[in-house]
Amino acid sequence: MASGTALIYDEAMTRHKLLWNDPVCDIEVPERLSASYEQLQRYHLVERCVPVPAREGSEEEILLVHSSEHLEVAKSTQTMNEEELKRISGNYDAFFFHPNTYHCARLAVGAALQLVDSVMSGKVCNGMALVRPPGHHSQRNAANGFCLFNNVAIAAEYAKLKYGLKRILIVDWDVHHGQGIQYIFEEDPSVLYFSWHRYEHQKFWPSLKESDYDAVGLGKGKGFNINLPWNKVGMGNSDYLAAFFHVLLPVAFEFDPELVLVSSGYDSGIGDPEGQMNATPEVFAHLTHFLMHLAHGKLCVILEGGYHLKSLSESVCTTVKTLLRDPVPQLTGEMAPCLSAIESIQNVRAAHKPYWKWLMYEDTPFLYNLSTKSDLPGTADTNPSTDDEAKITDSKETDKIERFLESHMKNVIFPDPPIKTAITAGLKASADLNTFPVHLHVVEEMDKNEVKALVSDFHPDLVKANKTLLSLGSTLTILDKILKKEVCNGIAESPAASASVAVALRRSLHFGFQRMLCIFVGDMHIIPNTEDGKVLVIHVCKNEQPGKSSSKHYIVLNWKEDADRNDFYSAVLGFILPIAYSYQPNLIVIAIGPNRSLGISGISLLFGLLQGLAESRILAVIEDTDINLMQSVAKTLAGASMPHFGVHVPPTQEKVNQIKMLRKQLQQDWKMLQCSVNDGI
Ligand code: Q9C
Ligand code: ZN
Incomplete structure (x- = not known):
């Protein structure tokens, strides 16, 4: 299985620039590329990546997407004088030619293709290409919006042709609608295109009817074009996460792409x-982290827009850091999507209900009367986001933002990469992890008397149960490594998982952790904790727990998964992740007990996706000794490879209804659960 992250940068792509005055185009500057690369150097990320050279895309490759007329026009600009360049640029909406433009654009195409080749050949697992000019607005026969050739669309066609791929996902998180990509793949069910974009009820460029949520694709391609229009500015971290939880990720898991x-x-x-x-650079780490769980981690990130040099380069860095599997930085501020974002999410879900099984039983009606519809253009500065960062934004004061980012990023990028996983020697041997090319930290189990001394502080009653006491050894040692930041995460075996967890929680509380998320999978007698609010319990169990129903800090999720029915992903994406992100834990404990109701792939997905939280601090306590489970959890936590999470099947109507009810009941407390405005706001 491939590991490593490719980085493609060629200074030659800075040689395309605007030669005359044009207030529309003057933000697309060469420094976008050089500043991003320099910031990567400053964070010592360049040296951790595999350098891959760019190359010129061939004419044949450009013709996979573009007309020969378009190619010839572009080619002819190489020898033009400034006056001719200016005249021909005027034929397009927001584009400028320079004598070097054609060469740079061919390098941009070739860089994207080199990245696809590096990932598909297994030379690396993922990577990023820093390119100019960007691509997603360009069309078969036209340059548009700073774009000449559609780098990403060409990369998708190339991957289909050269590697025979049948399913490619394109995620367009640029703030503009990549209408060029939409036009190219509109009728193509093998390419799923997702774009969110500033729209403001069609007031914002490119102001197209077909950028709205009801453009779902054409003919065979129906359902494979997903537009999420933002009708207000000021969307922030929680709005972007809500879009991923409630729209993109469920569709993407059902689509099961071979390349992203x-x-x-x-x-x-x-x-x-x-x-x-208003989204801060860390959010791109989270978005990247989620996408790394698709297509066995085969992820190619190709630069499009981004015009605030500091914001751009910091976001490029959080993206690359995540591709390199460093811990994902914690988000700050209240996690709750704004009303306008929820309305857009509801509408795109309603529009796609006919095409995706995961939405089949959801009753999400269209909202015809949007609360934001009456907004006058130009009053856009009112900030709908509830993020506390929101206050900072004032569109004109980019210096202020620069200073904000300067101090903000100091708290975000922490110097202790990459993820290290603690396990015991016995576990390492039994799960056959010896040939494991990752950062395993083998620990000695704690001495019995030491355990006794520790436990008597917290749970004197447990000291009497000698057998239980013995089993706490590995849990406590590993927890201590996590608390002392010697490792990020770890796996403990314990024949008495729930007792181990109770002790671990008390110890972490004592250590100063304020919010701990504790997920129990299987039949376990959960020892209740007294410190309400500091522990959030989610119990995933097969059977109803008599006398227990969900409350704010104790959530019961009955879930029965047969071996051949991998439908837990819908509960993870639409329920557990939104709650976890609303809570923003600083430690996660996942206990796997007997008679568990989930398959290995469901459990691994849980571990994988939750790693985006609590700076990746996860303690796994596993009660049964299923070697395959141990191995899979160890691999997921240590990030050796992206395990295959199995083929995802849509949930049954019964399960959808169950989640819907829980969502309704809990969304007041856990706001990231909201995906429609009717139920309960
Ligand atoms: N009044 C990219 O971000 N704005 N392109 C045109 C016309 C063009 C953005 C405004 C913005 C293009 C790749
Ligand atoms: Zn853009």
Whole structure:
């Protein structure tokens, strides 16, 4: 299984620039590329990546997407003088030619293809290409919106042709609609295109009817074009996460792509003069982390827009850091999507209900009367986001944003990469992890008397149960490594998981942790904790727990998964992750007990996705000794490879209803659960 992250950068792509005055185009500057690369150098990320050279895309490759007329026009600009360049640029909406433009655009195409080749050949697992000019607006026969050739669309066609791929996902998180990509794949069910974009009821460029949520694709391609229009500016971290939880990720898991391409524009980040959004650089780490769980981790990130140099380059860095599997930085501020975002999410879910099984039983009606519809254009500065960062944004004051980012990023990028996993020697041997090319930290079990001394502080009653006491050894040693930040995460075996967890929680509380998320999978007698609010319990169990129903800090999720029915992903994405992100834990404990109701792939997915939280601090306590389970959890936590999470099947109507009811009951407390405005707001 491939590991490693490719980085493609060629200084030659800075040689395309605007030669005359044009206030529309003057933000697309060469420094976008050089500043991003320099920031990667400063964080010592360049040296951790596999350098891959760019190359010129061939004419044949460009013709996979574009007309020969378009290619010839582009080619002819190489020898033009400034006057001719200016005249021909005027034929397009927001584009400028320079004598070097054609060469740079061919390098941008070739860089994207080199990245696809590096990932598909197994040379690396994922990677990023820093390219100019960008691509997603360009069309078969036209340059548009700073784009000449559609780098990402060509990469998708190339991957289909050269590697015979049948399913490619394109995620376009640029703040503009990549209408070029939409047009190219509109009728193609083998390419699923997702784009969110500033829309403001069609007031925002490119102001197209077909950028709205009801453009779902054409003919055989129906359902494979997903537009999520933002009708207000100021969208922030929680709005973007809600879009992933409630729209993109469930569809993407059902689609099961073989390769994921990102049209990676950072004009959707804070400070950008075009986007006027509020998302901070860390959010891109989370978005990247989620996408790494698809297509066995085969992820190609290709630069599009991004015009605030500081915001752009910091976001590029959080993306690359995540591709390299460093811990994902914690988000700050209240986690709750704004009303306008929820309305957009509800509408796109309603539009796609006919095409995706996961939505089949959801009753999400269209909202015809949007609360934001009456907004006058230009009053856009009112900030709908509830993020506490929101206050910072004032579109004009980019210096202020620069200073904000300067101090903000100091708290975000922490110097102790990469993820290290603690296990005991016995576990390492029994799960056959010896040939495991990752950072395993083998620990000695704690001495029995030491355990006794520790436990008597917290749970004197447990000291009497000698057998239980013995089993706490590995849990406590591993927890201590996590608390002392010697490792990120770890796996403990314990024949008495729930007792081990109770002790671990008390110890972590004592250590100063304020919010601990504790997920129990299987039949376990959960020892109740007294410190309400500091522990959030989610119990995933086969059978109803008599006398227990869900409350704010104790959530019961009855879930029965047969061996051949992998439907837990819908509960993870639509329920557990939103709650976990609302809570923002600083430690996660996952206990796997007997008679568990989930398959190995469901459990691994849980571990994988929750790693985005609590700076990846996860303690796994596993009661049964299923070697395959141990191995899979160890691999997921240590990030050796992206395990295959199995083929995902849509949930039954019964399960959908169950989640819907829980969502209704809990969304007041856990706001990231909201995906429609009718139920309960
Ligand atoms: N009044 C990318 O981010 N704005 N392109 C045109 C016309 C063009 C953005 C405004 C913005 C293009 C790749
Ligand atoms: Zn853009």
